[in-house]
Amino acid sequence: MSERTIIDARGSFCPGPLMELIARLKFAQVGEEFEVLSTDKGSASDIPEWLNKVGHQLIDTREEGGVWHIALKKMK
Amino acid sequence: MKILIVGGGMGGTILANNLARRLAPELRAGKVQLAMLSASDKHMYQPGLLYLALGRMTPDELYRDQASLLEPGIDFQVDPVETFELDQNRVKTKSGKTHGYDILVVATGSRPVPEMIPGLAENAETFYTEATALKMFKRLQAFQGGRVVIAVGVPHKCPMAPLEIIFMLHDYFKDRGIRDKVQLHYTYPVGRVHTLENVAKWAAPEMDRLGITYETLFNMKQVDGANKVVKSEEGSEAKYDLLITIPAHKGMEVIETNKLGAGGFIPTNKTQLTMEGRKNVYVIGDTTNIPISKAGSTVHYQAETLGENIAAIVKLGAPVREHDGKVFCFIEVGKDRATYAQFNYTTPPDPKPPTKAVHWFKMAYNKLYWTTARGLL
Numbered sequence: 001m002s003e004r005t006i007i008d009a010r011g012s013f014c015p016g017p018l019m020e021l022i023a024r025l026k027f028a029q030v031g032e033e034f035e036v037l038s039t040d041k042g043s044a045s046d047i048p049e050w051l052n053k054v055g056h057q058l059i060d061t062r063e064e065g066g067v068w069h070i071a072l073k074k075m076k
Numbered sequence: 077m078k079i080l081i082v083g084g085g086m087g088g089t090i091l092a093n094n095l096a097r098r099l100a101p102e103l104r105a106g107k108v109q110l111a112m113l114s115a116s117d118k119h120m121y122q123p124g125l126l127y128l129a130l131g132r133m134t135p136d137e138l139y140r141d142q143a144s145l146l147e148p149g150i151d152f153q154v155d156p157v158e159t160f161e162l163d164q165n166r167v168k169t170k171s172g173k174t175h176g177y178d179i180l181v182v183a184t185g186s187r188p189v190p191e192m193i194p195g196l197a198e199n200a201e202t203f204y205t206e207a208t209a210l211k212m213f214k215r216l217q218a219f220q221g222g223r224v225v226i227a228v229g230v231p232h233k234c235p236m237a238p239l240e241i242i243f244m245l246h247d248y249f250k251d252r253g254i255r256d257k258v259q260l261h262y263t264y265p266v267g268r269v270h271t272l273e274n275v276a277k278w279a280a281p282e283m284d285r286l287g288i289t290y291e292t293l294f295n296m297k298q299v300d301g302a303n304k305v306v307k308s309e310e311g312s313e314a315k316y317d318l319l320i321t322i323p324a325h326k327g328m329e330v331i332e333t334n335k336l337g338a339g340g341f342i343p344t345n346k347t348q349l350t351m352e353g354r355k356n357v358y359v360i361g362d363t364t365n366i367p368i369s370k371a372g373s374t375v376h377y378q379a380e381t382l383g384e385n386i387a388a389i390v391k392l393g394a395p396v397r398e399h400d401g402k403v404f405c406f407i408e409v410g411k412d413r414a415t416y417a418q419f420n421y422t423t424p425p426d427p428k429p430p431t432k433a434v435h436w437f438k439m440a441y442n443k444l445y446w447t448t449a450r451g452l453l
Contacts, residue, residue: 011421012367014235014403016271020367022295023231026192026324027339046267053293053310 004033009043010067017043018050021072025056028074033059036070044068077108077390080175082157082167083183084114084142086122086449087361087375091181093451094383096147099390103149108390110149113169115156117142120206121445122233123372126240126408129203129212130248133442138206145449160334162357179356179386182342183379184331186233186362186370190323193229195299200227200306200321203241215318216248221257222317227296227306229324230265231341233362233370236417238262238322239270239279240408245320246286247411260287263294263306263314274426275407275417282409296321325370327363341365346421347398349382358382368421369403376448377402383451406438414438 007024009017017038024034036047044061047070051058059071079095081088092112102108119142127133146152159168166176188204190197201212224245228238242262249255262269262283268276269283269290283290295309299319307313326332327340336342336351343352344364351357360382361375368374378399385395401421407430408414414435417425447453 007367009367011401013419013424014272014369014417015231015367016266017367018266019230019271022265023324023339026230042273049267050293050310054295 004035004071007034007036010037010039012038012040016040018046021047022050025074030074030076033071033073036068036072038068038070039066041068043070047072077178078176079108079110079179079181079386080167080177081110081112081181081183083181083185083361083363084112084116084119084152085183085185085361085375086372087185087379088112088114088181088183089119089142089145089449090376090451091183091360091379091383092150092152093145093147093449094379095386096149097451098383098387100149102390109151111151111153111175112146113153113155113157113167113175114142115154117154119145119449121442123445124442125203125206125209126234126237126244127442128206129201129209129241130216130244131213135206135210140446140449145446147451157330160330160336162351162354165356177356179358179389181358181360181382181386182331182336182351182363183359183361183375184328184363186231186325186327186340187329188232188323189326190229190321192324192326193296193298195301196227196229196296196321196323199299199301199304200319200323202321202323204233204323212320219258219318221254223259223261223315224318224320225261225263225306225314225316226320226322227263227294227314228265228322229296231370232322232325234322234405235271235369235371236275236405236407238264239275241320241322242283242288243286243409244411246288251411259289261314261316262288262290263308264290264292265295267292272417272419272425274424278415278427278429325362331363337363337365346401348395349378349385349399358386366401368401369405371403371405373402373404377404406434406441408435408438 203209331340413430415430419425
């Protein structure tokens with residue numbers, strides 16, 4: 001498994017987990033993996049929806065103790 | 077002890093004044109030295125740029141001399157940092173000076189980078205600098221009708237700006253008697269009209285009521301100026317006659333060239349406000365990588381926490397509190413009504429319906445800001 005950069009967006013209302021991810025991906029290299037941590041349950045659907053729409057790879061999602069973990073890879 | 081603040085914007089100025097008051101006895105006794113390095117001798121009130129673009133403020137109202145805002149005891153120099161040598165606890169400046177420190181605070185802010193999107197800088201108006209805000213003012217005055225599109229980059233400072241500009245444009249064109257000749261179309265990067273859920277819940281019906289169309293999940297990819305089309309990463313496109321952008325931002329170049337953080341955003345502990353891996357380097361404001369609004373109020377409250385903590389380190393040997401991530405943002409909803417969003421790391425915002433009273437509070441705050449900068453309000 002490639003080393004993953006953690007984006008700790010727990011407790012982030014603004015800009016929020018998805019916008020934080022979009023920002024981080026801008027400065028990342030293709031192939032880099034990230035794991036977003038979010039306490040916003042909407043992220044579990046918002047982020048995969050956006051990844052699919054734009055063409056990045058969703059690796060997996062899981063929930064642990066009220067925190068959603070969304071792992072992904074930048075594909076382009 | 078030498079405390080060095082790099083950056084003379086909102087955060088650096090509020091922090092410097094806060095420390096100058098808290099540490100006045102130590103400064104007088106020579107036990108503490110407090111210095112600020114900035115790239116400019118002027119201090120700009122950045123929220124005023126929105127009003128400048130709409131002809132509601134003039135350029136002179138945006139600025140004060142930086143030195144006039146600072147408490148005695150602050151060694152202020154207009155001499156921007158070029159090199160950070162954190163392992164040696166020193167920085168080097170443009171003039172060639174070397175400044176050592178015991179505590180360093182980086183408060184260098186962020187800058188708009190429309191050039192990151194092909195075609196954007198040359199084809200879109202924006203209000204994130206004085207020059208571009210004045211250009212946008214003239215363009216708006218000359219605009220007689222057509223489709224106005226708002227396109228939002230990520231990350232950006234002032235998260236309320238996209239909503240503020242679209243609602244203020246509605247009133248602007250209505251006042252000119254041409255609102256029926258203008259189509260206002262709002263695009264936004266995430267799956268609702270604002271990243272704050274409660275704000276989006278209020279804003280979307282308001283846009284429907286005012287006849288403002290919108291498309292969400294729209295992240296700019298490129299602008300085709302010849303055909304006047306802005307295209308998204310998501311595969312859609314929006315035709316425009318006038319394109320207005322809230323561009324993506326990066327931290328200052330000096331942060332990138334010194335490799336302190338990707339995109340110029342420094343990895344920062346969100347409760348301690350320390351640079352990750354450094355006990356004596358603090359970071360506040362837009363240049364942190366904390367997932368929090370890049371906004372004046374964010375750094376205002378960070379500066380207050382950090383001022384208390386640095387003073388406690390001097391007087392007690394340790395910091396005394398953690399930062400709670402407080403943010404307070406006004407939201408102008410047209411020319412004469414406003415609301416606000418207040419939140420922190422644990423409590424989401426719950427904005428109330430806009431009122432004239434809150435708008436007048438914002439108008440007053442546009443003037444009162446200078447007392448905040450002086451560390452008083």
